[in-house]
Amino acid sequence: MEHIRNFSIIAHIDHGKSTLADRIIQECGSVSEREMTTQMMDTMDIEQERGITIKAQSVRLDYVKDGKHYVLNLIDTPGHVDFSYEVSKSLASSDGALLIVDAAQGVEAQTIANVYLALDNDLELLPVINKIDLPAAEPERVAEEIESTIGIDATDALMVSAKSGMGIRELLDAIVDRIPPPSGHPDATTKAIIYDSWFDPYLGALALVRVFDGAIRKGQQVMLMSNKEQHQVLDLMYPHPLKRQKTPAIKSGEIGIVVLGLKEVSVVNVGDTITDAKNPATESVGEYEPAKPFVFAGIYPIDTDRFEELRDALDKLKLNDSSLSYEPETSVALGFGFRVGFLGMLHMEVIKERLEREFNLDLIATAPSVVYHVYLNDGSMVEVQNPSQLPDGTKIDRIEEPYVRATVITPTEYLGNIMNLLVSKRGIQEKMDYMNEERVLLEYALPMNEIVVDFYDTLKSISKGYASFDYEPTRFREGDLVKLDLKIAGDVVDALSVIVPRTSSLSRGRALVKNMKEIVPRQLFEVAIQASLGNKVIARETVKSMGKNVTAKCYGGDITRKRKLLEKQKAGKKRMKSIGKVQLPQEAFMSVLKMD
Amino acid sequence: MLLYLHIPFCDSKCHYCSFNSYVEKFHLKEHYMQSVHQQLLKDLERFHVTHGAIESLFIGGGTPSTVPPKLYEPFFKTLRPYLSTTAECTAEANPNSATSSWLAGMQQLGINRVSFGVQSFNNAKLKRLGRSHSRDDAIRAVTNAAALGIAHISLDLIYATAFDTPSLLQADLKQTFALPIDHVSAYALSIEAGTVFANRPEVAKEHLTQTRQLFSAIEQHGFKQYEISNFGISPSQHNLSYWRHLPYLGIGAGAVGCVNNIRYYPHRNIEAYIQSPCFNTRETLHDSEIKSERIFLGLRSIVGVSRHLLGAAEFQRAQLLVDAKKLTFHDNVFYNTDYLLSDEIALFIED
Numbered sequence: 035m036e037h038i039r040n041f042s043i044i045a046h047i048d049h050g051k052s053t054l055a056d057r058i059i060q061e062c063g064s065v066s067e068r069e070m071t072t073q074m075m076d077t078m079d080i081e082q083e084r085g086i087t088i089k090a091q092s093v094r095l096d097y098v099k100d101g102k103h104y105v106l107n108l109i110d111t112p113g114h115v116d117f118s119y120e121v122s123k124s125l126a127s128s129d130g131a132l133l134i135v136d137a138a139q140g141v142e143a144q145t146i147a148n149v150y151l152a153l154d155n156d157l158e159l160l161p162v163i164n165k166i167d168l169p170a171a172e173p174e175r176v177a178e179e180i181e182s183t184i185g186i187d188a189t190d191a192l193m194v195s196a197k198s199g200m201g202i203r204e205l206l207d208a209i210v211d212r213i214p215p216p217s218g219h220p221d222a223t224t225k226a227i228i229y230d231s232w233f234d235p236y237l238g239a240l241a242l243v244r245v246f247d248g249a250i251r252k253g254q255q256v257m258l259m260s261n262k263e264q265h266q267v268l269d270l271m272y273p274h275p276l277k278r279q280k281t282p283a284i285k286s287g288e289i290g291i292v293v294l295g296l297k298e299v300s301v302v303n304v305g306d307t308i309t310d311a312k313n314p315a316t317e318s319v320g321e322y323e324p325a326k327p328f329v330f331a332g333i334y335p336i337d338t339d340r341f342e343e344l345r346d347a348l349d350k351l352k353l354n355d356s357s358l359s360y361e362p363e364t365s366v367a368l369g370f371g372f373r374v375g376f377l378g379m380l381h382m383e384v385i386k387e388r389l390e391r392e393f394n395l396d397l398i399a400t401a402p403s404v405v406y407h408v409y410l411n412d413g414s415m416v417e418v419q420n421p422s423q424l425p426d427g428t429k430i431d432r433i434e435e436p437y438v439r440a441t442v443i444t445p446t447e448y449l450g451n452i453m454n455l456l457v458s459k460r461g462i463q464e465k466m467d468y469m470n471e472e473r474v475l476l477e478y479a480l481p482m483n484e485i486v487v488d489f490y491d492t493l494k495s496i497s498k499g500y501a502s503f504d505y506e507p508t509r510f511r512e513g514d515l516v517k518l519d520l521k522i523a524g525d526v527v528d529a530l531s532v533i534v535p536r537t538s539s540l541s542r543g544r545a546l547v548k549n550m551k552e553i554v555p556r557q558l559f560e561v562a563i564q565a566s567l568g569n570k571v572i573a574r575e576t577v578k579s580m581g582k583n584v585t586a587k588c589y590g591g592d593i594t595r596k597r598k599l600l601e602k603q604k605a606g607k608k609r610m611k612s613i614g615k616v617q618l619p620q621e622a623f624m625s626v627l628k629m630d
Numbered sequence: 631m632l633l634y635l636h637i638p639f640c641d642s643k644c645h646y647c648s649f650n651s652y653v654e655k656f657h658l659k660e661h662y663m664q665s666v667h668q669q670l671l672k673d674l675e676r677f678h679v680t681h682g683a684i685e686s687l688f689i690g691g692g693t694p695s696t697v698p699p700k701l702y703e704p705f706f707k708t709l710r711p712y713l714s715t716t717a718e719c720t721a722e723a724n725p726n727s728a729t730s731s732w733l734a735g736m737q738q739l740g741i742n743r744v745s746f747g748v749q750s751f752n753n754a755k756l757k758r759l760g761r762s763h764s765r766d767d768a769i770r771a772v773t774n775a776a777a778l779g780i781a782h783i784s785l786d787l788i789y790a791t792a793f794d795t796p797s798l799l800q801a802d803l804k805q806t807f808a809l810p811i812d813h814v815s816a817y818a819l820s821i822e823a824g825t826v827f828a829n830r831p832e833v834a835k836e837h838l839t840q841t842r843q844l845f846s847a848i849e850q851h852g853f854k855q856y857e858i859s860n861f862g863i864s865p866s867q868h869n870l871s872y873w874r875h876l877p878y879l880g881i882g883a884g885a886v887g888c889v890n891n892i893r894y895y896p897h898r899n900i901e902a903y904i905q906s907p908c909f910n911t912r913e914t915l916h917d918s919e920i921k922s923e924r925i926f927l928g929l930r931s932i933v934g935v936s937r938h939l940l941g942a943a944e945f946q947r948a949q950l951l952v953d954a955k956k957l958t959f960h961d962n963v964f965y966n967t968d969y970l971l972s973d974e975i976a977l978f979i980e981d
């Protein structure tokens with residue numbers, strides 16, 4: 035066990051975690067020159083395309099220092115706030131963490147958030163300043179910033195370039211020297227935590243575990259402590275993005291993949307403890323909270339006949355993404371679909387894209403909503419995830435909405451802009467710290483519904499990309515909120531309703547119909563677009579009817595050509611949703627939250 | 631049954647035109663005319679065409695008036711027994727090459743309808759379109775045809791160009807209706823790949839109010855709009871038959887035929903065509919494709935769309951359009967009231 039090092043790589047988004055993982059894997063000789071690719075740990079297509087990590091990924095590596103063999107278990111984690119759940123899981127099975135900080139960007143919002151997560155787990159933190167090859171790199175300034183804002187000693191911070199490979203050897207040596215080996219009792223009965231699970235088409239449900247006490251052996255009868263179910267261990271492997279290696283046992287302090295031969299992944303819950311069936315441990319390793327969705331949106335097939343296909347697709351995605359939750363719902367406008375809970379907007383985007391690409395579905399996503407606690411006059415409380423389900427105003431005593439603690443780090447020159455933005459989003463300042471002369475850290479209490487759409491983009495654009503942002507949910511507070519409905523051609527389209535603060539309902543209503551007017555293409559008929567509060571119309575726009583759609587030319591007998599042109603137009607229309615006589619493009623449903 | 635014959639020669643290439651035609655292959659004329667004759671013999675045979683079965687002949691181009699009547703003789707000689715006694719026989723003609731003697735020669739062969747490519751009577755506009763004739767050439771050619779007693783005369787006009795003004799279009803119409811014609815085709819300028827205008831898409835410019843004014847002005851002269859681009863005292867049988875989806879033979883380089891729901895395409899390239907005039911590539915039309923064609927063709931013309939063509943949901947959507955006064959419905963046929971919307975209506979109705 036003294037020769038094992040379990041660690042996660044954590045950082046703000048894009049500071050170079052996955053690239054550093056590549057260099058470490060390479061330095062350990064774990065892949066051949068030929069097999070080497072970039073961001074190897076980002077195994078999903080969507081991760082490669084977007085250049086971001088979505089799911090934490092583990093790898094077991096061998097390293098030799100001073101003639102001694104070490105096993106390094108590395109977990110690359112995502113930096114994006116939506117996926118911080120992945121970071122928590124990873125840290126719970128690590129004994130230390132590399133805190134990567136970009137030498138040009140310095141400490142950012144998710145750097146701090148992730149440090150807190152690591153400290154919650156009592157982990158040894160190794161500060162690593164990356165991208166020192168960049169001309170704009172200021173490693174000394176960044177080291178100071180780490181000391182002053184995070185309060186950890188950065189005198190021994192490692193200076194690396196994950197791009198060029200500079201400093202990697204020193205980093206590996208430091209990992210061996212400074213990250214503590216695992217503790218645990220090799221001779222005690224089996225006790226391991228499941229920190230990830232997914233479904234493999236050939237092997238069935240797989241559990242990725244960190245063994246604390248004892249060992250898991252092939253053939254062993256094990257028990258899941260949460261439900262006392264017993265299963266036999268069919269196979270064991272060490273994780274690797276390209277080539278997993280089989281092993282007869284995963285021992286105390288190690289990580290590995292357990293094959294239980296189960297067809298259903300839902301039995302294998304992340305956070306659960308695996309123990310020996312005959313001689314079970316008395317206590318579980320500890321529990322962590324299941325991932326909690328923050329935003330909810332309706333997902334509907336454009337073609338209403340494809341509801342079952344959508345269900346299958348969600349079921350399949352769920353096998354590899356336990357944070358996904360959904361239940362069927364119906365909409366007058368959109369038919370049968372699902373209300374899906376997401377960890378955030380990026381998560382929502384990723385899931386929608388995967389559903390469309392991997393399962394060949396055309397989908398409509400409604401504008402995401404947070405969960406409201408609606409207290410009725412009779413004293414009862416209902417949770418509302420879908421604005422169209424908000425009970426009648428006369429029945430409501432009060433509505434409470436979720437708040438977050440938002441952390442923004444910005445260069446001082448954008449401070450004014452950013453404070454204005456936060457105020458316009460109903461933010462309440464809780465903290466303002468100058469990290470140094472150039473940078474400020476702000477903490478605000480913000481209604482979560484204000485950050486769901488647009489906030490991040492606006493923040494980035496008013497700070498030329500320099501401000502960073504992180505949030506964590508805090509508590510519910512009362513808000514003066516109303517439901518804003520949208521009528522298209524005279525009928526309320528339930529999927530387009532939104533909940534907004536009463537004070538901004540008029541401006542939101544106006545912005546909404548104006549926006550919608552831009553999005554709704556001209557049709558055979560004039561289309562009235564109205565925003566209303568209850569029965570009261572507060573804003574109206576009209577999309578004029580179309581004047582012409584035909585090519586007035588001579589085709590002679592070449593009718594096929596004409597037909598093909600029309601088929602093309604038809605394919606475009608197929609991606610729209612018919613609501614009565616009116617056809618709405620997919621983006622109409624998301625656009626209701628756009629402010630301008 | 632209809633017959634289309636393509637003549638792929640032009641004196642010059644107009645800036646907008648992508649029809650299959652050559653300006654430097656006049657030496658192939660004789661050869662070419664022999665080849666179309668060969669294809670005619672073959673097609674009459676393979677489709678078992680019976681005497682008197684061909685209701686309409688259309689000689690289009692390119693420019694049919696670049697080929698002297700004499701060279702058409704063998705073709706007509708073979709074809710004559712297959713033409714019905716009432717057949718409409720149209721030849722397209724350009725004002726610069728359709729001389730009196732050419733017109734007379736064609737009339738002799740049986741042509742009873744001439745369609746002149748006039749485009750405009752404004753010399754400046756003609757020049758900018760790359761036409762090689764003047765306003766006077768056009769007037770003379772039409773007058774000559776009428777003097778010969780050719781029964782039906784049509785003019786092609788082009789509108790929706792950046793060169794148009796309301797007064798220009800008015801003057802064009804005034805001159806058009808001063809001539810002894812019974813039909814007008816008015817085409818909106820479209821930008822085609824491979825033409826001079828392909829690099830100048832801004833020359834196509836449509837003002838819908840102008841278009842509607844143009845349509846109603848033409849109709850005021852008793853020329854009924856029977857298709858998006860066609861107006862006449864009596865419709866051209868050839869045109870109407872296309873929109874009714876009747877079978878047609880397609881003869882010549884770049885012609886298209888369609889018989890028994892197989893659309894066929896002889897070689898487009900003139901040399902390849904002369905090499906093997908009876909070769910063609912084929913496309914079998916599926917029921918869904920035929921249906922779709924019948925719907926959009928029916929909607930862009932007085933042909934209309936029979937309810938029997940439509941599924942239940944499609945019928946319902948068509949009914950919606952009747953309620954909204956976009957269509958009318960009598961004797962089980964839906965008729966479009968605004969041809970300018972025909973494609974949109976087709977898209978709206980079809981599943």
Ligand SMILES: Nc1nc2c(ncn2[C@@H]2O[C@H](COP(=O)(O)OP(=O)(O)OP(=O)(O)O)[C@@H](O)[C@H]2O)c(=O)[nH]1
Pocket residue numbers: 045046047048049050051052053054073085086087088111112113114164165166167168194195196197198
């Ligand atoms: N110049 C330079 N660029 C680097 C270095 N390390 C990473 N990058 C670049 O920084 C970008 C982000 O790198 P990633 O490794 O994907 O960052 P990450 O931290 O894994 O990002 P997330 O997983 O999305 O949080 C990529 O374009 C890398 O090529 C470095 O040392 N020097």
Ligand SMILES: C[S@@+](CC[C@H](N)C(=O)[O-])C[C@H]1O[C@@H](n2cnc3c(N)ncnc32)[C@H](O)[C@@H]1O
Pocket residue numbers: 587588646647648649690691692693694722723724725746747748749786787788817818819820821822
């Ligand atoms: C097949 S062309 C040949 C007619 C004949 N060669 C002539 O130009 O007089 C028939 C008609 O199509 C029209 N046409 C051709 N290309 C066009 C285009 N790009 N846009 C609009 N009309 C076009 C012209 O009005 C033309 O007269």
Ligand code: SF4
Pocket residue numbers: 639640641642643644647648649651691692693724747
């Ligand atoms: S419009 Fe007529 S003359 Fe001009 S190029 Fe086309 S076919 Fe030839």
Ligand SMILES: [Mg+2]
Pocket residue numbers: 051052053086087111112113
């Ligand atoms: Mg990454």
